[in-house]
Amino acid sequence: MGSEPTAGALLAAGNEAMLEAAFRTGDYLPARQLLEAARDSARRSRDRVDEAAALTGLGMLLHFAAIGEDLSRADWPAEERLFQDALAIQREADDPAGAAESLFGLGLVHQVLRGDWATAMPFYGEALELAERYADEMVRSEVHRHIGFFHVYVAGDPEQGLRHLRMSQVLRERYGDPRRVATGTLALGEAELAAGNRSEAMRLLHEAVYQARAAGLSDQRIGWAERALRDAEARGT
Helix, strand or coil, X not given: CCCCCCHHHHHHHHHHHHHHHHHHHCCCHHHXXXXXXXXXXXXXXXCHHHHHHXXXXXXXXXXXXXXCCCHHHCCHHHHHHHHHHHHHHHHHHCCHHHHHHHHHHHHHHHHHHCCCHHHHHHHHHHHHHHHHHHCCHHHHHHHHHHHHHHHHHHCCCHHHHHHHHHXXXXXXXXXXXXXXXXXXXXXXXXXXXXXXXXXXXXXHHHHHHHHHHHCCCCHHHHHHHHHHHHHHHHHCC
């Protein structure tokens, strides 16, 4: 009889299943089962870093599921608890890369689900400080992306916001996941339009639609890109 998969292997499989659900299939059950198995395996082996990573993954799973549905029905306290529990372990275990991701998750809870930028931004700021030193390209990209949104859409500083969003896209392209590249192109195109850079925005929005289709994203995500392009075209007439 073969040995059981390790917490790390379950975690990797769970995170990939989560991304497939979020960007393509909409079926989160396999990802949830894998991430819960990773959490339980890590607890049995007393691997606190993997346990925290599984909790962060479960928080992100709740978040991805929420943004595909009615945000007013999202269980943000449950999502917040998962990120808080993960962060407490990561601080105790001296895992700054993991802490960056959990801090980012807490920012998402407050910004996206609660509409509270004032509470979200300190989490994003601390996440960026840690991510730039310790985290991978994708975590860094996500933090730059949301800080960019703040400057473009809330603070009224589109140039600073675009610097963050352009860096976010460079990091996405370096990471090389076409699912994430497509959504990054869309976000950057919308921000360029908001900043008044219409020619570049239209180029990016056309590219976002092409990339979303080429990456086999869900109908919902392709629809988001197509709608952004239609709206931009209508504004130019």
